[in-house]
Amino acid sequence: IAVRDRPLMLDCQVEGEGPITITWRRNGVPIATGTRATVLINGTLLIRNFSKRRESNETDAGEYECAAQNRYGMLVSRKARVQLASLPKFLSHPESMNVDVGGVARLTCQVNGIPEANITWQKDRHSLSTDDHRYTLLPNGVLQITGVQQTDGGLFRCIASNIANTRYSHEAQLTVTAARSRIYKEPVILSGPQNLTINVHQTAILECVATGNPRPIVSWSRLDGRSIGVEGIQVLGTGNLMISDATLQHSGVYVCSANRPGSRSRRTALGRLVVQAPPEFVQWPQSVSRPAGASAVFSCTASGVPDPHLIWLKNGKLLTPIGNVKLTNGNTTLAITRITPDDEAIYQCIAENSAGTNQASARLAISQGSELPEAPTGLQAAPLSSSSLQLTWDQPAEHVSQQIIGYVLHIRKLGEPDSAELQEAVSKTTFKHEFSNLEAATTYSIYLKAYSALGGSQQSDSIMASTLGGVPSPPSFFTKVLNQTAMQVYWELPSKPGKLEGFRLEYRSVSNPEVQGQETFPAHINTHTISHLEPAAIYEIQLVAFNGNGDSPSNRRLVSLADGERAAAGRTGSSCNCDQSDGSTSALLVGLHSGLACILCCLLLVLLPPPPSSSSSSSQLPPPSSSSSSSQLPPPSSSSSFSQTSPPSSCSSSQPSLPSLSSSSSQPPQPSSSSSSSQPPPPSSSSSSSQPSPPSSSSLSSQPPAPSSSSSSSQPPPPSSSSSDRCSLLTDSGTV
Numbered sequence: 001i002a003v004r005d006r007p008l009m010l011d012c013q014v015e016g017e018g019p020i021t022i023t024w025r026r027n028g029v030p031i032a033t034g035t036r037a038t039v040l041i042n043g044t045l046l047i048r049n050f051s052k053r054r055e056s057n058e059t060d061a062g063e064y065e066c067a068a069q070n071r072y073g074m075l076v077s078r079k080a081r082v083q084l085a086s087l088p089k090f091l092s093h094p095e096s097m098n099v100d101v102g103g104v105a106r107l108t109c110q111v112n113g114i115p116e117a118n119i120t121w122q123k124d125r126h127s128l129s130t131d132d133h134r135y136t137l138l139p140n141g142v143l144q145i146t147g148v149q150q151t152d153g154g155l156f157r158c159i160a161s162n163i164a165n166t167r168y169s170h171e172a173q174l175t176v177t178a179a180r181s182r183i184y185k186e187p188v189i190l191s192g193p194q195n196l197t198i199n200v201h202q203t204a205i206l207e208c209v210a211t212g213n214p215r216p217i218v219s220w221s222r223l224d225g226r227s228i229g230v231e232g233i234q235v236l237g238t239g240n241l242m243i244s245d246a247t248l249q250h251s252g253v254y255v256c257s258a259n260r261p262g263s264r265s266r267r268t269a270l271g272r273l274v275v276q277a278p279p280e281f282v283q284w285p286q287s288v289s290r291p292a293g294a295s296a297v298f299s300c301t302a303s304g305v306p307d308p309h310l311i312w313l314k315n316g317k318l319l320t321p322i323g324n325v326k327l328t329n330g331n332t333t334l335a336i337t338r339i340t341p342d343d344e345a346i347y348q349c350i351a352e353n354s355a356g357t358n359q360a361s362a363r364l365a366i367s368q369g370s371e372l373p374e375a376p377t378g379l380q381a382a383p384l385s386s387s388s389l390q391l392t393w394d395q396p397a398e399h400v401s402q403q404i405i406g407y408v409l410h411i412r413k414l415g416e417p418d419s420a421e422l423q424e425a426v427s428k429t430t431f432k433h434e435f436s437n438l439e440a441a442t443t444y445s446i447y448l449k450a451y452s453a454l455g456g457s458q459q460s461d462s463i464m465a466s467t468l469g470g471v472p473s474p475p476s477f478f479t480k481v482l483n484q485t486a487m488q489v490y491w492e493l494p495s496k497p498g499k500l501e502g503f504r505l506e507y508r509s510v511s512n513p514e515v516q517g518q519e520t521f522p523a524h525i526n527t528h529t530i531s532h533l534e535p536a537a538i539y540e541i542q543l544v545a546f547n548g549n550g551d552s553p554s555n556r557r558l559v560s561l562a563d564g565e566r567a568a569a570g571r572t573g574s575s576c577n578c579d580q581s582d583g584s585t586s587a588l589l590v591g592l593h594s595g596l597a598c599i600l601c602c603l604l605l606v607l608l609p610p611p612p613s614s615s616s617s618s619s620q621l622p623p624p625s626s627s628s629s630s631s632q633l634p635p636p637s638s639s640s641s642f643s644q645t646s647p648p649s650s651c652s653s654s655q656p657s658l659p660s661l662s663s664s665s666s667q668p669p670q671p672s673s674s675s676s677s678s679q680p681p682p683p684s685s686s687s688s689s690s691q692p693s694p695p696s697s698s699s700l701s702s703q704p705p706a707p708s709s710s711s712s713s714s715q716p717p718p719p720s721s722s723s724s725d726r727c728s729l730l731t732d733s734g735t736v
Contacts, residue, residue, distance in 0.1 A: 001115050002050040002060070003085045003163055012043040012066035012077060021069045027062045043068070052084050059084065067316050072365070073346030074316040078357045085164035087113040094143075094156055094172035100179045104211040105145040106190050109158040109169045117160040117167075124154045136237030142191075144209050146238050150176050187216035187258040192269025198246055199355050200277045206241040208256035208269065216258040216266075223253035223270065243273070248305060251275045278356030279308035285349055285362035289455050290339050291372050296364055298334040300349035308351040308358075315345045326419070337418055341366060373404050373450040375458040381465030386440035389465050392432045393448055403452045404428045411435055414443040414464065440470035441499050472500050472545035472552040479559045484535040487559055490527035491543055501547040510538045510558070536562045 002008040014020055022043040024031045031037050031045070038046045043066060052059040063079045094107040111117055119141040121128040130137060136144040141160075145152055153176040158169045193206035210216045218239030222228060232244040239258075243250055251274055259266040285298035302308045310331040312319040321327045324337045336343050348361040378394030391409060395401070406428050412421040426433050438444065444467075448460040477491035489505060500523045507530060508516040516539075519528060533539065538560045545552040 001085050001163070002047075002082055004052060005049050008047040008050045008060070008082065010045040010064055010066075010080060010082070012045070012068070014043060014066075014068040014075070016068070016070055016075075017072070019070065023067050023069075025065050025067065026060075050084070069316075072363055073344075075346055075361055076313060076316040076348065078350070078359050083114050085114055085162065087111065087117055087160065087162050087165035087167055090160070090167065090169050093170040094158060096173040096175070098175045098177055099145075099148045100177055101148060101150060102179060102213075102215075103148050104190060104209055105148050105152070105174055106209055107143040107145075107156055107158075107172060107174070109141045109160070111141070111160045111167065113160065113162045113164070115162050117162045120159045120161075122157050122159060128156075136240065138205055138207060138236070138240065140205070140207075142207060144237050144240075145174075146209075147215075148176055152176055183213065185211075185213040186265065187212035187260050187267045189256065189258050189267050189269045192256050193241075193254055193271025195272045195274075197274040197276065200247060200275055201245055204243040204246050204250070204273055204275075205236065206243075206254055206256070206271055206273065208239040208241065208258075209237070210239060210256075210258035210267065212258065212260060214261055216260055219257050219259065221255045221257065223255055226252070228254075246273075246275045248275050248277055251305075275305070276353070276355035277303075277305040279304040279351035279353055279358040281349075281351065281358060281360050284360040285334070285347060287363040287365070289365040289367040291367050291455060291458060292339055292341065293458055294339050294449075294456050295335065295337045296339060296343075297336075298347055298349070298362055298364075299332060300334070300351075300360060301332050302349075302351035302358065304351065304353045304355060306353050306355075308353040311350050311352070313348040313350065316348075319347070328419070336364065339364070339366060367455050372455055373452050373457045374400055376407065376448045376450050376460045379446070379448050379460045379463055381444075381446055381463055383466060383468045384434065386468045386470035387438050388434055388436040389438060389444065389446075389467060390432070390434055391446065391448075393460070395431050396450070401428065404450050405453060406451050408449050408451060408456070409433060409435070409446065410449070410459070411444050411446045413439070414445050438467050440467055442467055469499065469547065469549045471550045472547055474553040474555050475503065475543055475545045477541075477543045477555060477557070479541060479557060481559065481561060482529070484561050485533045486529060486531040487533070487539070487561065488527065488529045489541060489543070493523075493526065499547050500545055502545070504544050504546060504551070506542045507539050509534055510540055533561060536560075538562075 010024075012022055012024070014022065022039060024037075024039060024045045033039055036048055038048075040046060045064070045066070047060055050060050052061065061082055061084050063081050065079045066077045068075050068077075088111070091110040091112065092108065094109050097105060097107075099105045107121075109119065111119075119137075119139070121137065121143050128135065128137075128143075134146050136146075138144070141158060143156070143158070153174050155171045155173055157171045160167045160169070187210055189208065189210045191207050191209050193208055196204055196206070198204050206220075208218055208220070210218055220228060220241050228241075232246075234242045234244065236242050239256065241254065241256075253270055253272050256269045256271070257266050258268075279302040281300070281302050283299050283301040285300050288296050288298075290296045300310060300312075302310065312327065312331065312334055319325070319327075319334075324339075324343070326335045326337075327333070328335065334347065334349075344364055344366050346361055346363050348359055350357060350359045374396065376393050376396070378392070380392050382390045382392075384390050393407075396404065407426045407430070409424045409426065410421055411424075412418070424433065424435070435444075435446075444465055445462055446465060447462040450457040475491045475493070477489055480488045480490075482488055491503065493500065502523050503521045503525070505519045505521070505528060506515050506517070508514060517530065521528065538558060541557045541559055542554050544554045
């Protein structure tokens, strides 16, 4: 914080090998030294008259940073934000109010100052004494008076002051009135806690002031049920919560409760406290020395709340990952491959969040070749299996091996980027190593480096080596029975190891030990239909995958084609020979009318009472007269299907089977010449005749009609006691 027209000094302390040159920047721009700004011999920046010109909007405020440079590189300090001290006008003034004796008064004023203003209060132009425990002054400019008395009345104003200025608010009149009566008043929270964000080790004050009659009891809790604790916790006045030296564990939602004594009546108010932590490094980058052409990796990990963001600087300038420089893992890893002299520099890791910044630095130096071991020679590779390679190299001379502390093998699949490289370290006395868990029939690029205490050697000559091929893994397959003589086989492409060239499918009947069929398919085919098989037989299916190295283990499965018969039955319904039910159209109509007549007959028998016994003789109809030509009906159709009843479960035709009962036929059949009856059957009094039947006709009779003697009619069963059983209509849905 700087004061207008007063000097400002910013320190910059640097340690390192000299000579060291220190420069300063404001908002990223170098500061020119002269009469207004000077860099002292110890690196401190001196601004003689800190200014801000309103008319030109020019100011010395901004973000300052110092940069220190020596022969190894440049280092930049973290930024310091410099603001001009100010105390603007009040945002809010205290307001006049009337308060009953014994009540609560709350006066507030608000001002935003740089730095934060110190607020005090006056009553009747005299400093307000804080000795009275009924008076509570909060740092945010709130004055609370509990248990108000007549002597508390007067004119109040607040005074805000900082290094820039002092300001007085407007005066507010506090009028104390006599209590009308000691009537009951529900608890009321005049002001509850506000959401607040602070940094660790700072102080948080959560306000809660309540009124009521009797005076409510104010208590605090956490919404998550955790204990608030006692260390660093203090209650200001009658209910304000103060948390000193806040930690991350203090973050949470706090609940202020105002309870009426002796009851469960209460009011609550909530406020969230967020405690932030500036970045702290968990892992720092370490300075390293590497020869030209080698690789270097810097790691930088920081923690904080909220999570910090990482950026990297190279010699004080923002690092852009390009070419041989890569940033990975959320900028926590800086990798430099194929090091050149331009990569020699000081690298800085800067962690930033809303709570602050932190930084760490490391130097990358290029070491001389004479200080490092020689590159290994004689690297060779031989395949051991489909997943391993054997590597060997020459043992170095004695004067070279004395400085070697170990070897590192580098391997990657041919064609993949350097980031996919795998590394394995071996001891300095090892000159043979086996790489395992590799992919079958795959070519790898391999090189070797020797390491001393000073760093790594140049890499050896790169070699190429391939693992042996492997057979494919057994394919999984599935079958689907299409019908009694066909099935479909489909399979999945096998996973590693081994490259795939094709599939071979074999099948045979279980009753025949010899292979009945064999098919070969290329690698991109994964389904085949087998047809012309033995109906309803059981087959054994075998599938293998193959390549140039051989066949995979086989998978076998037994499949029953009887499943196809059941599946077909489920799709088409029960099959039968329904020729006998496929009559002519007229026969179908006759059967339909017969069924309807039967239903009507049944309903009449159920609903109407039986006729008197005296008329029972009239229900016997005489044989038809030969002269009654009007009752002579044409002979039935040549098809006799309507007079024959088929079992309902033996047919699944799309048209319902309509068996006709001779007792309800609308057209009585003519006597058959083969009939064994000496007299023709009496005609049925069908409900479908052209003339309505008299009430005493047989259609209302309790006696069943006489059975027909025609050979095409089946013998009816004896009548059941239930009228609903005397006639029935069979349909696809059952019996009606």
